[in-house]
Amino acid sequence: MPNENKKCKCMTKINERLDNCEHYQKFAKYRDQILALSNDSLEKTIAIALSLCFVCAILVSVSAVALKPLQIENKAMDMKKNILDVAGLLDDGANIHQAFADKIEAKLVDMETGNYVEDLDVDTYDQRKAAKNPAQNIIIPRTLDIASIKTKAKIAKVYLVKDGNNIKSIILPVHGYGLWSTMYGFLALEADGKTVQSINFYDQAETPGLGGEVVNPNWRALWAGKQVYAESGEVELKLIKGVVDTNKAGAEFQVDGLAGATLTSTGVSNLIKYWLGSEGFATYLAKITTAD
Numbered sequence: 001m002p003n004e005n006k007k008c009k010c011m012t013k014i015n016e017r018l019d020n021c022e023h024y025q026k027f028a029k030y031r032d033q034i035l036a037l038s039n040d041s042l043e044k045t046i047a048i049a050l051s052l053c054f055v056c057a058i059l060v061s062v063s064a065v066a067l068k069p070l071q072i073e074n075k076a077m078d079m080k081k082n083i084l085d086v087a088g089l090l091d092d093g094a095n096i097h098q099a100f101a102d103k104i105e106a107k108l109v110d111m112e113t114g115n116y117v118e119d120l121d122v123d124t125y126d127q128r129k130a131a132k133n134p135a136q137n138i139i140i141p142r143t144l145d146i147a148s149i150k151t152k153a154k155i156a157k158v159y160l161v162k163d164g165n166n167i168k169s170i171i172l173p174v175h176g177y178g179l180w181s182t183m184y185g186f187l188a189l190e191a192d193g194k195t196v197q198s199i200n201f202y203d204q205a206e207t208p209g210l211g212g213e214v215v216n217p218n219w220r221a222l223w224a225g226k227q228v229y230a231e232s233g234e235v236e237l238k239l240i241k242g243v244v245d246t247n248k249a250g251a252e253f254q255v256d257g258l259a260g261a262t263l264t265s266t267g268v269s270n271l272i273k274y275w276l277g278s279e280g281f282a283t284y285l286a287k288i289t290t291a292d
């Protein structure tokens, strides 16, 4: 009952204010005129339709603004989940933020020197945005752009799984064009910087069942233990057409191609070649694997 009284008082106050508002009086006059028209009149139909559009537009705008922080939070959590997943550290039911904070260390890397960058905030740095910002990116010459990405960020965000001071895994962001889309993912390497632990594409728009099989856990499992570099130091790891014959020499550098998706498969091979090569993380990997 006291709540009902409060509501009534509130409504009375709002009505009083509206009654005293000159603009509302004008609006009320037009509203009454419109409502008095016949339901079949063109003016009334248009006025009602416009009012409905106006109210809906306000509702959509308010929802978009109100939900923005939630969307940002969900996006950040999803990214952490992907990183934990590729590191093999994703436990069902675990608190993602806590698990990420406990197990993963994010680092910024200068792509040219392979050195860590300490004077930027690693938490807020967004490599994907930086890759599109002329002040923060490098235009890739066409002859070197095997992943078809046109530009890359000068500074990359990598993730380390550590056991005390020892690195257990190195997680590298990779991306490249498939058939229909740029595929964004993470590649986890063992501490030696050349043995694959896992791969995970978290953003791609290839055809489900064909190129979209890049997210299939069975196909992803084929990557574990594969070797990236040949003796010469060149990136040798690639997808082949068909199934890898594990009895043949070189099988450690090969992963099964995706059936019916040769172009996506070529895209994956190309992005691996680019990001693990001298234009990508090769300089950084050489530095951290010889550092200790």
Ligand SMILES: Cc1cc2nc3c(=O)[nH]c(=O)nc-3n(C[C@H](O)[C@H](O)[C@H](O)COP(=O)(O)O)c2cc1C
Pocket (backbone or CB within 6 Å): 179, 180, 206, 207, 208, 210, 211, 212, 260, 261, 262, 263, 264, 265
């Ligand atoms: C509807 C449709 C969707 C396709 N989606 C993909 C895809 O996501 N990735 C891909 O590599 N090929 C896709 N393909 C197949 C390619 O068009 C192409 O045939 C194939 O990649 C080339 O393989 P091949 O050289 O072994 O014939 C699709 C084909 C069709 C008809």
